[in-house]
Amino acid sequence: MSNKFSSYVCQNCGSITSQFFGRCMNCKEWNSIIEEKKSSKSNKLTNDFTNMPKSLKEIKVNKISRINSGFKELDRVLGGGFVYGSFVLLGGEPGIGKSTLVLQTAAKISLSKEVLYISAEESLEQVKIRWDRLGQESDALQVLSENNLSNIIQLIKNLKPSLAIIDSIQAINNLEMESASGSVSQVRICSAELQQLAKEYNITILIIGHVTKEGSLAGPKTLEHLVDVVLNFEGDHVASHRLLRGVKNRFGATLELGIFEMQENGLQEVLNSSSTFTSNENVSGLATAITKEGTRCFAVDIQALVSKSFYNNPRRTTTGIHLNRLHQILAVIEKHVGLKLAQYDCYVATAGGFDINDPSSDLGIAISLISSHKDLKPLNNCSFIGELGLNGQVRKTNHLQNRVEESLRLGFTKVMIPKTNNDLSNKYPSINILEVSNINEAIAIVFAE
Ligand code: TYD
Numbered sequence: 001m002s003n004k005f006s007s008y009v010c011q012n013c014g015s016i017t018s019q020f021f022g023r024c025m026n027c028k029e030w031n032s033i034i035e036e037k038k039s040s041k042s043n044k045l046t047n048d049f050t051n052m053p054k055s056l057k058e059i060k061v062n063k064i065s066r067i068n069s070g071f072k073e074l075d076r077v078l079g080g081g082f083v084y085g086s087f088v089l090l091g092g093e094p095g096i097g098k099s100t101l102v103l104q105t106a107a108k109i110s111l112s113k114e115v116l117y118i119s120a121e122e123s124l125e126q127v128k129i130r131w132d133r134l135g136q137e138s139d140a141l142q143v144l145s146e147n148n149l150s151n152i153i154q155l156i157k158n159l160k161p162s163l164a165i166i167d168s169i170q171a172i173n174n175l176e177m178e179s180a181s182g183s184v185s186q187v188r189i190c191s192a193e194l195q196q197l198a199k200e201y202n203i204t205i206l207i208i209g210h211v212t213k214e215g216s217l218a219g220p221k222t223l224e225h226l227v228d229v230v231l232n233f234e235g236d237h238v239a240s241h242r243l244l245r246g247v248k249n250r251f252g253a254t255l256e257l258g259i260f261e262m263q264e265n266g267l268q269e270v271l272n273s274s275s276t277f278t279s280n281e282n283v284s285g286l287a288t289a290i291t292k293e294g295t296r297c298f299a300v301d302i303q304a305l306v307s308k309s310f311y312n313n314p315r316r317t318t319t320g321i322h323l324n325r326l327h328q329i330l331a332v333i334e335k336h337v338g339l340k341l342a343q344y345d346c347y348v349a350t351a352g353g354f355d356i357n358d359p360s361s362d363l364g365i366a367i368s369l370i371s372s373h374k375d376l377k378p379l380n381n382c383s384f385i386g387e388l389g390l391n392g393q394v395r396k397t398n399h400l401q402n403r404v405e406e407s408l409r410l411g412f413t414k415v416m417i418p419k420t421n422n423d424l425s426n427k428y429p430s431i432n433i434l435e436v437s438n439i440n441e442a443i444a445i446v447f448a449e
C-alpha cells in the first residue's frame, strides 16, 4: 500500500516512484524496489544570514596538507597522500584485499598519527587474526567493531583521529531509516553524514565499498558524487597482482595506477612494475606494447591466438582489452593487410589480465595477431608503440619519449614507433628506433626474416 509519507526507491538505479512495482520501470531490474518512509520533520530555514556569498578573491586557501599512507603506490594514486578532511571511497569486489590494504595502511599511519579502524563486518578477534598475519607491531592503532552509524559518528567526534576507516559502508546502519543496511538509501544516508563529519572536523574518513558483480558500487554512482576520491582495487583472485586505480580525485590526477602483490603476509608494493607484465620471450603470437596509465608507462605482453574456426560465427574473445578494439584492429588488418580472418577464431589476452585502455597499444595487438596468424616470430627484442587508424596508418601517440625510455629501461634493443618529425635516434643512441607510418611498413620490418 502506498501512502503520502512513503516513496519507493529502486535499489539498483536509485529511481523513485510513488507506487510499488515488482520491476523497476527505469532499469528493468526485478524485485529491487523498496519502500522508504519520509521523516515527519519539516525542512526549516536554517540560514540566519551569517552565511553570505563572497567573491572568490576574498577566499584564502591554505596549502593542502596530506597524510602519507606509508605506501608509495597508494600515495601516488592519492596524489601525494590523504588530504586532511577528505572523504575517500575504496571500492572493490569482496575478497580482493580491501581490508588487508586498509589495515596495513592504518598500521603504518598509526606510527605517527592517530588512526581509528572501525570494522562493521568483522569481530575484533577476526581483525586481530588478520593483524597477526600481517606481522604488524604498532600498538597505537585503535580498533572498534561497530555498525551503528550514530555510535560511530559520536566516537569519531570524541576521539578526533587524523584518519578514520570504516569497513564497510554497506555494513553500517542508520537506525532512523527502515531499510536494511547495504541498501542504496542506507548507503547514501550514511555516506552523506560521514562526509559532513569529515568536513566539519577536518578528519580524513576512508570508507570501503563492496562492488557488486556487475561492477558497480551498491546502487550505481550513488556515492561517487559525494566523495572526494574514489579508488578501485581490482585484479583477479587467482593471480596475485592487485591494481589500485584512482577513478576520481579532487586533489590530484585521476587514472593513476598503483600496483600491489598479495602475499602470505599481506600486500607488497610492486615498484618495478613493468617487468611484472613482460617475459622477454620471442615466440609467435606475442608482442610487447608500451601503454600509459595515469602518469606511468608500462610494458605489457600481449598474446594472440588466431586459429581456424569450427563455428559459423568465429570466436572473438579478449582479456584486458575491449572487444570493440579487437574488432576494429581485425577490420584494419583484413582491409589493409589483406589477411582473411573471417574464418578464424581470434583470442587476445594481456599478461596478468592487465586492463589496457590506451589506444597506443594497437600496434602491439595487431603485431601479435598477425604473428599468430602467420605462425612467425616477430622481430626479436622489440617493443611496439602506436595507435592504428582506420585506414591502416600508425598514428602519433602522446608521451612518446617516456615510452621509449621505458623500453630502454627494460632492456629492449628495438622499439617501433609512429613516424616523427624530430629524430629520436640522436637522443637515444642505445636503442634502435624503427619509425613506421602504416601497418604494412611495420609488417615488412617485423617479419623481415
Ligand atoms: P580481504 O582484505 O579480507 O578482502 P576484502 O576486504 O576486499 O573482502 O582479503 C581477502 C583475501 O586475501 C583472502 O582470500 C585471503 C587473502 N590474504 C592473503 O593472501 N594474504 C594475507 O596476508 C591476507 C591478510 C589475506
Ligand code: MG
Pocket (backbone or CB within 6 Å): 098, 099, 100, 121, 167
Ligand atoms: Mg573486508
